[in-house]
Amino acid sequence: KAINPATNEEIPVWVADYVLGSYGTGAIMAVPAHDERDWGFAKKFNLEIRQVVSPLSAGPVRIYDSINDALKKAPQDLESAIEDYEKIKAGEKIYTQYGILINSNSFTGLESAEAVKKISKKIGAELKAQYKLHDWLISRQRYWGAPIPIIYCEQCGEVPVAEKNLPVVLPEDVDFRPTGESPLVRSASFQKVVCPKCGLPARRESDTMDTFVDSSWYFLRYCDPHNTQEIFDKKKVAAWCPVTFYVGGAEHAVMHLLYARFFSKVLRDLGYVSFNEPFLKLRNQGLILGEDGQKMSKSRGNVVNPDEIVDKFGADTFRLYEMFMGPLEEAKPWNATSIIGIRRFLEKVWSLSLSAKPTENLHLSNEARDELSYWVAKTTKKVTDDIVNFRFNTAIAALMEFTNYLQGATLPVAEQIKVISVLLRLLYPLAPHITSELWHRLGRQGQIWQQAWPEYDPKALRLNQVILAVQVNGKLRGQITVKADISEAEAIKIAQANIDVSRHLAGKTIKRTIYVAGKLINFVA
Template sequence: MSYNFSEIEKKWQQLWEEQGLYKTSQKRDREKYYALTMLPYTSGDLHIGHWYAIAPSDTRARYKRMCGYKVLFPMGFDAFGLPAENAAIKRNIHPGKWTYANIERMRKQLKTMGAMIDWDTEIITCDPEYYRWNQWLFLQFYKHGLAYKKFSPVDWCPNCNTTLAREQVIGEGRVCDRCATPVEKRELNQWYLKITDYAEELLDFSGIDWPERVKTMQINWIGRSQGVEFSMQVKDHPESFPVFTTRIDTVFGVSFVVLAPEHPLVEKITAPEQAEAVKNYVHIATRRTEIERLSTAKEKDGVFTGAYAIHPYTGKDLPIFIADYVLMSYGTGSVMAVPAHDQRDFDFARKYNLPILPVISPDEGLQEPLEEAWTGPGKLINSGPWSGLDNEEAMARLTEDIEAKGLGQAKVNYRLRDWLISRQRYWGTPIPIIYCPQCGQVPVPEEQLPVLLPEDAEFRPTGESPLRFHPGFLHTTCPECGGPAERETDTMDTFFDSAWYHYRYVSPKEENYPFAPEAVEHWLPVDQYTGGVEHSTMHLLYVRFFTKAMRDVGLVKISEPMTALFSQGTILGEDFEKMSKSRGNVIAPDDLVEKYGADTVRVYMMFMAHCN
C-alpha cells in the first residue's frame, strides 16, 4: 500500500487550522519562545530558498513547543519597494494590485508547507494600518532629534530614478543593488535618521548570540578609529580647518596637508594662479567612485592649491594639496601627510617631490634613503622633546600636550554614516511632514495619521518624487496656522518598514499604539531570529538601531531586538549563482511538494547542508 502524502498532508493541515492548533496563547502560564524568520518580500512566488529559511526555523519552533514552551511563530509580508513598482510598470498595473495578488499566492504556498505559523499575527507592510505606525515612529524620532533633513551629495540610481542608502551601493563598480546600474552622485535635500548617535553602542554585542561573521561585518561597517583632532591655521588667511589622525606620534613628520576635493575650504583658499588647475581636478575627482579613489593599485594624484598651513608644533609652512584619496565622507576630509610613515603619502610625496621626514625608527634603524614608508613601531626621532620615546607612549603624551595647549582633543571617528531614508518613488510610506511658507517645516499631527498614499498617482519614475505631481496629495493646510501648505513628497526607504515589524507581530490588531507595551514586555526580545548573512550591514544593523532609538524615546525597555541570530546560508542555482527570478535559476517548491510531499521536502531542507 503506497503512502498517499497528498491526501494525508491536506487532512492534517486542515485539521490543525480548524482546531487553531498554532494560535499563540497569551496566557502567562509557560515560558515564552519567540521564533522569527525574516519576512519574505512579495516578489511573486516562493522559491526553495525561502523554504530553506523557514523550514529549519519552523522545526526549531516545533521542538520548543514539544518541550513545553509557549511559542510565537508569526508571518508577514514585506510589501513596499522598488521591485513591486518596477513590476507594476512592466505589467501596466497598480503596484498594490500586483503586490496583494502575490501575497495571496505566497500565503497559499506557505500553508502547503505545513509550518506552525500563527496566521492571526500576519502583517502586510503596505497596509495603511501598518504604515500609519511607520509615520508615527518617524514623528517620535523627529521630536527627539533623531530624524532630520539636510542637503548632501547622495548616491543616485539613474535607472531606478531614486536615491540609495550607502549600503545599497555595492561592488567595486558602485552599482545599484536592485538593478546593477552604475550609481551617480547628486546634491539633494534628504531625510536622515541619526544612526551615528548609536555607533559606539552598536559595537557592543554582549548579551546576544550572533554569528561572528555578522558581528565582524557590522564592526567593519561602523569603522571605529581612535585618534586626535586638532586645528591647522591657513597661512595669511583667516581660515583654519580640523585634521583627524590616528597617528599623532608622527606629527613632527608632517610635510604637507591634503584636503578632499569636495572640502568646503578648497575654493576659499586656492591661490588665483592655481584656480584653473584646482577646478579641473575637482571636476574629474568628484566623478570617480569611492572604490576608484581608494584603490591601492591606482597611482595617487592631486594638485597644489597655492596655499599653506602652519605646522602646530614647528611653525613651518606646509603646502596644501587636494587629492582624491582623501574623502569628505570620512573624518574631517583633511589629513596631515606623513610620507615617511604612510605608504599613500610616501607615493604622493615622491611623485610631487615633497620632503620625506622620518620621525619613528625601529631599533635597527631606517634604511637611507627610504624605499617605502615605515609603518611599524619604534622610537621617536627628529621630534623635539619627544625624541627617544616609544611611539605608543608618545601617542598618549602628545595627545595630553595637544589638549593642554588647547590645540585639539582626543576623538573617536566612525566610518558609519547617518541612514538616508528619502526615496523619490511612489510605492512606499509617505513621510509625514508639511512645509508651510509661514511656519516652515511642520510635523503632521498624530491624530491625522496615516497620511495615505493616493491610489491614482502616476508612479512612473521621472527623477522627481511622483507624489509631487499629484495635486490632491501635494496641497494641504498647515496644521499650525491654517494657511496653504505642501506635503513632503518623498517616501521612506522600505528598510524602515522591516526595522520594527517584530514588535507589531505581538499585537497586530492594536489600534492606539504601534504595539501593546505589555505584549512587547512579555515577548521581546526575539529568542531566535533566522535570516541571511547578506543583511548584516542593512536590515540587521537597522533593527538594532531602531530598538535602541525606541528605548531612548521611551517606547521599549530592551536594548537588543533579537537574542540569537541564525544565518541559514544560501541555496545556489544550477549556475552556482544565488537563486532569483531575474536570473531564471529558481526551483519552485510547489513541484517538489506535489511530487514528494511537504514533509519530504522539509526533511531534505534540514539535511541537505549545515544550516549556518
C-alpha cells in the first residue's frame, strides 16, 4: 500500500522493468499527466491520468488579455498556443512545463516553483540537486592539441615541466603517416628531454589535451591574448567579462558551456575572476541546411560553398540572405532562387540612392511630410529594436518596405538626400560594403561607420492608424492596418478581403460578426 504524502491518497503500486537504469534504485512515484514516460505507461495500462499542472501562459484568459501584445510578436505563436492549450485540456497532449497547480487540494492555484517549496515543506522533504558527474579524461592521442606538460623520469617518476619552460610547443619534425600512435611519439625533438629534477635523460608525455580544455577558457584569454607572463591580467578580464551575450550552436549546451562554467568557478575560487557565471545570456543559432532540407555534407552532395555565392552575388547579398532566411534560432534550408530577391533589393537600394530626382521646387504637403516622418520613425524603431534582439530577418523586411515606399514617393531633393542617409545607416550593419560605397559616391563626409545611428521622433510613429486582429471562430487568422476612425462596416469589408482571412471564410456563411473598435473583428461562421 502506498500513500501520496502530499494528499494522503492511496496510489496504485506497479512492478515493472520500465524505470530507466540511470534514474536510480528503489521505488519511484509516477506523474502520468506531466512526464512523457509515465504518460506512456499510464495509457498502456489504463491508469488514471490526473492533470495537476495547467499551462499558465497559454490559458485562454491570458491569451485574450494579451492579444495585442502577442499580435505584435508573432501571430502563429498565439495560434499554436491556443491549439496546444485545447489539446492539453482534452487530454490529447502532455504538458511537462511549469504552470499553475490544479486538482491539488490546498496547493491548487500555486505556481509550480512555489508549489515545489510548499509541498516539500508539508511532507518534510528537503530540496536537493542531483549531479550525475564523472571524471573527465582529457588526454588525446593526436597531434593537434595543447601538450600535457609532464616529463617521465625513470628515477623521479612524473615531473611537471618547469614553469619557465612553458608553454610546451608542438614540434615540426613529425610524420603524419598512420601508425596507430600519435605522431608525437615518434618526434625526436619532442621526446628527447632531460628530467627537470635530476637532469637524467627522460621522456615527454606524448598525449595532448582534449580541445574542450582550450574552449573552456579561451574567452578569458581573448581579453589579454599577448600576455607572456600569466594566464591573463585579472584587471583586463574584470573589465571585459563576464561575456554579455553568447551566440553558439545548441550542440554546445551539454559539454562546452558546462566545462566553461566549471573552469570559471574554479578560477573564481582561486581568485582569478570575480564572477560566478561566464556567460550572461545565450542564444543558439540554427543550422543552414542544404537545399534538400538535410544537414549539409559532402557525402550528400548538398554543400553550398560560400565562396561561389560571394563570387556570383557579392558578400553583402550572401550575408543579407543568410540573415533574411528566417529567425536566428531556426534551422533553415538554403534556397538558390530566394537569394536573387536579396540581390534585387540591394540593386534597388543602389539605384534609389544614386537617383536624386530633379524636383527642386517641389512643395511637400503636410500629409506627405507626415507620411515621410512616419516611415522614417517606424523603420528606424523597427531596425533598432530588431538588431538588438537578433531579429535580423524582420529588420531586413522593414528595410525592404522602406525602400519600396521611397521608390514610390516624390520628395524634394533635400528631403531625399536626408532620407537616403537614414536608409544607408540603418542598412550598414547588415550590408556594410554596398552602403560604404554608396556613402562615398553620394559625396558624404567621413566613413559611414563613423556616423551616428539615426534617431526618430516617437510622436511620428502614430499615423492615425490602428492594427485590427481578425479572427474566424475565435482563432486568429490575420491582421489589417486601417485608419483609426474607420467605420465598422468599412473595417469588416477590408477584413473579409484579407487573403489570410478569406481563406478561412471560404465556403462558410457568416452568422455573426463581433467588432471591437480599434482592437479586433471576430467572424462567427
